[in-house]
Amino acid sequence: MSNRENSRDSGEHVTEKILLGVIMAAAPQPVYWLGNDTLRVSAALFAENRRRLCQGLKAKDGVVSKSVVVLQGGEQKQRYCTDTDLLFRQESFFHWAFGVTEPDCYGAIDVDSGKSILFVPKLPESYATWMGEIFSKEHFKEKYAADEVQYACDIADVLSNLRPAVLLTLRGQNTDSGSICREASFEGISRFQVNNTLLHPVIVECRLIKTDMELEVLRYTNRVSSEAHKMVMKNVKPGQKEYEMESLFQHYCYTKGGMRHTSYTCICGTGNNSSVLHYGHAGAPNDKTVVDGDMCLFDMGGEYYCYSSDITCSFPANGKFTADQRAIYEAVLKSSRTVMAAIKPGVKWTDMHRLADRVHLEELVKIGILHGSVEDMLKVHLGSVFMPHGLGHLLGIDVHDVGGYPEGVDRINEPGLRSLRMGRLVQERMVLTVEPGIYFINHLLDQALANSTQSCFINNQVLARFRGFGGVRIEDDIAVTADGIELLTCVPRTVEEIEAFMADSAKPFSPDVKSEKF
Secondary structure (H helix, E strand, O other): OOOHHOOOOOOHHHHHHHHHHHHHHHOOOOEEEOOOOOOOOHHHHHHHHHHHHHHHHHOOOOOOOOOOEEEEEOOOEEEOOOOOOOOOOOOOHHHHHHOOOOOOOEEEEEOOOOOEEEEEEOOOOOHHHHHOOOOOOHHHHHHOOOOOEHHHHHHHHHHHHHHEEEEOOOOOEEEOOEEOOOOOOOHHHHHOOOOOOHHHHHHHHHHOOOHHHHHHHHHHHHHHHHHHHHHHHOOOOOOOEHHHHHHHHHHHHHHHOOOOEOOOOEEEEHHHHHHOOOOOOOOOOOOOOOOOOOEEEEOOOOEEEOOOOOEEEEEEEEOOOOOOHHHHHHHHHHHHHHHHHHOOOEEEEEHHHHHHHHHHHHHHHHOOOEOHHHHHHHHHHOOOHHOOOOOOOOOOOOOOOOOOOOOOOOOOOOOHHHHHOOOOOOOOOEEEEOOOOEEOOOHHHHHHHHHHHHHEEEEEHHHOOOOOOHHHHHHHHEOOOOEEEEOOOOOOOOHHHHHHHHHOOOOOOOOOOHOOOO
């Protein structure tokens, strides 16, 4: 793993950083800050994102002069048919370009000049009674460092004055959800020539590669979320409810980190629930009582200013690993460390998944659950019985960030790999999760035992000992450097670190620096 200080930028990027620093020194940028020890995020982050987007569009065939990007932000919505507001979170593409926290906005970017126009809602007088002060357009101009601010109701007239040759709107498929992102629409858009195919692939590629400022926010979300996981690890004990640990994590992230949102629904599985990959949903809402001897699998991440983290810690509820728990945990830890040592620009992410599978199978042979040739096991996809999900995914403004399968890169239709959320080559400045796991999921085990090509490798007598074990997942967030990775997550990982940390409630965790170099 490359140290953060040792990561090398290209000469072009260094020049851009110097120029940006000169601009910021000449005209200090407004910041997003929630006080206390929370991170200050400069509006320059989003100005730089808009600059990169314009640069990418200018280099793309089909984008003509006088093109204007139009993005629509998220809308404030109510719960079903009631007047109860849902907690608003900004639409991700719009946030990436403008950093705006308020709902019902639009943004326009003149591709030729880079000029930005933010369109905010013109609020009724009653807003001041129920919701608070109605701010001026100048207030939003200063808050977000936009070049111009207008009212959303005037968007058609304002854009007409720009005389654009074409409006570039956003339409494309999210390769994780299969959903189509929302295309900007407003009254009067029919006046304009609109292209909704050119923007999406360019903005996705921009989001894929993180700037220095974005990396700093992601380091922050990981630092706070790591501390929150450590707080949970210190406080968990048999007799508690899983949701108490969820609550403690959220409380720490909000009080210490200003994180009102989590990146996703918290997964707090104990005992057999730790084998449920997306546990914590409404049908299984982290409501089991923690039992002495349970393995805990806590997958939780805080989100700051829409930037995500995604961390999983697995450990025994009573703070002491049994021999079987240790064996499975160390198998997954070996997989995690082997993969992270192999990651660098140019490697195939699918190869990293296969590497994790191989290590798992080798370790399961040593434990005695499997026997025979690992090469032959790989041919019949036995690894997916124990790790049915993908190795990891892109991370950024969305926890499953965009860009995993661009045009021309197809999913591999094999067990395990078909669930992998990225199929492309690893690139410098990508941020990824590395989350191998071994799980004992009854229906997958039963299917494997009924399949003669897989059951021949399984020692059912030993496997029976692990029925009800649950699972182990170890998930870290990494930033890819020029020659390796920067590990963003910082929690106890070895068995010895976990046991010592959980045994001494007063002693803070201090990682062995040597153990964190890959």
